[in-house]
Amino acid sequence: MDILSVRRLAGAELDKIEQGIRPSGFYHQKAVRLKSACMAIESNGGLETVFSLPMHKLYSLLINIKGIGRETADSIILYGAGKPTFVVDNYTWRILSRAYGRENEYDYQSLKKELEGNTTRSARLYMEMHAQFVELGKRYCTKSNPNCVDCPLSRICAYRKNTSSKSR
Ligand code: SF4
Numbered sequence: 001m002d003i004l005s006v007r008r009l010a011g012a013e014l015d016k017i018e019q020g021i022r023p024s025g026f027y028h029q030k031a032v033r034l035k036s037a038c039m040a041i042e043s044n045g046g047l048e049t050v051f052s053l054p055m056h057k058l059y060s061l062l063i064n065i066k067g068i069g070r071e072t073a074d075s076i077i078l079y080g081a082g083k084p085t086f087v088v089d090n091y092t093w094r095i096l097s098r099a100y101g102r103e104n105e106y107d108y109q110s111l112k113k114e115l116e117g118n119t120t121r122s123a124r125l126y127m128e129m130h131a132q133f134v135e136l137g138k139r140y141c142t143k144s145n146p147n148c149v150d151c152p153l154s155r156i157c158a159y160r161k162n163t164s165s166k167s168r
Pocket residue numbers: 095098099140141142146147148149151152153154157158159160
């Protein structure tokens with residue numbers, strides 16, 4: 001199946017796309033959305049043109065495509081276009097809201113703004129940070145029963161401080 005380009009996916013039959021992504025689950029819905037995203041990119045001049053747009057215009061184009069939310073739009077901008085925008089995924093949100101002692105206070109935009117305001121705007125740095133948050137979230141800061149004892153953030157984490165003082 002030789003349809004691995006935005007242009008070809010935009011013109012491909014849905015069942016052909018479905019065949020290619022079947023193992024990923026929800027393949028019908030994903031095929032529809034993938035095709036419509038590729039069509040939107042093509043109708044705006046193609047991938048190269050779209051990726052060369054200023055970041056706010058690229059974000060606005062992506063977020064208006066059905067099926068693309070904030071995290072996906074930011075992921076495409078960071079990893080696809082190589083532009084410096086921070087991706088706030090569930091791991092990042094959980095780790096930082098616990099570490100800052102602000103669980104349930106942050107929303108996507110406020111956490112993103114805080115991160116970007118306190119770091120050098122660099123795509124490479126944001127990719128590295130994102131990877132580190134994912135790893136830390138998987139290894140230590142799990143949804144239930146975080147392993148705070150072994151976590152590298154334990155000395156500065158508000159959640160850790162609160163839970164260890166309560167257990168004394
Ligand atoms: S110390 Fe605990 S709550 Fe804090 S970031 Fe690490 S695992 Fe998460």
